[in-house]
Amino acid sequence: MDILVNPNVVYLLLAIGFFLAILALFSPGTGLLEIGALIVLLAAGWGVFNNASSISLWALIVLGIGVFPFLLALRRSRAVIFLVIAIVAFEVGSVSLFVPHVSWTPAVHPILAGFTIVSTSLFLWFAGLKALEAERRPPTHDLRKLIGQVGEAKTAIHA
Numbered sequence: 001m002d003i004l005v006n007p008n009v010v011y012l013l014l015a016i017g018f019f020l021a022i023l024a025l026f027s028p029g030t031g032l033l034e035i036g037a038l039i040v041l042l043a044a045g046w047g048v049f050n051n052a053s054s055i056s057l058w059a060l061i062v063l064g065i066g067v068f069p070f071l072l073a074l075r076r077s078r079a080v081i082f083l084v085i086a087i088v089a090f091e092v093g094s095v096s097l098f099v100p101h102v103s104w105t106p107a108v109h110p111i112l113a114g115f116t117i118v119s120t121s122l123f124l125w126f127a128g129l130k131a132l133e134a135e136r137r138p139p140t141h142d143l144r145k146l147i148g149q150v151g152e153a154k155t156a157i158h159a
Contacts, residue, residue, distance in 0.1 A: 007054070007098040007107040010047030014094065015116045017041035019123065026127060054099045054107065063093035073128055083128045090124070091117045 003009055020037035027033065048055060066089030073082035095117065098107035106113070 004043065004047035005050050006047075007051060008109050008112055010044055010051060011094065011098065011108045012112065012116065013040055013044035013047060014097070015120055017044050018090075019120060022124070022127065026131060051098065056096055056099050059093045059096040061093075062089050063097070066090045066093060070124075070128070073132070079128070079132050083125065087121050087124050091121060 004013075017037055017040035020033055020040060024030070024033035024037050066086050068086075069082040069089065070086035073079040073086060095106075095108065095113050100107040
């Protein structure tokens with residue numbers, strides 16, 4: 001479990017857990033994504049707990065605040081603005097989460113942070129826009145056409 005003390009590993013686990021949690025929100029009921037997100041986030045939580053002295057409180061607050069614009073982006077008409085705010089909050093909070101031991105060196109490797117920022121930002125942007133597009137699309141079926149039609153039951157109907 002010493003590997004979970006490394007800020008790079010914990011940062012990557014947090015990013016993967018967040019990624020799986022967002023996927024689970026976009027496609028609920030699969031079970032695998034929910035369990036995977038839970039396991040990865042528990043491992044990341046263990047790492048955060050072991051690094052509690054080197055965690056920045058303001059970065060945790062920024063990460064928590066970033067959830068609200070993301071949820072608003074899925075429900076509002078000006079969703080792109082909220083989506084941008086959420087992505088910036090997630091990225092700033094996650095990169096600043098760990099306080100470095102030496103003030104002039106980052107706690108998380110810059111290449112890892114850069115790759116994670118780019119990949120999660122692209123994912124959040126495209127997944128958020130596709131979710132908004134699907135929500136705004138009118139239904140492709142008309143239930144009024146079913147009124148008066150005859151149907152066939154493939155299973156037994158109770159009473």
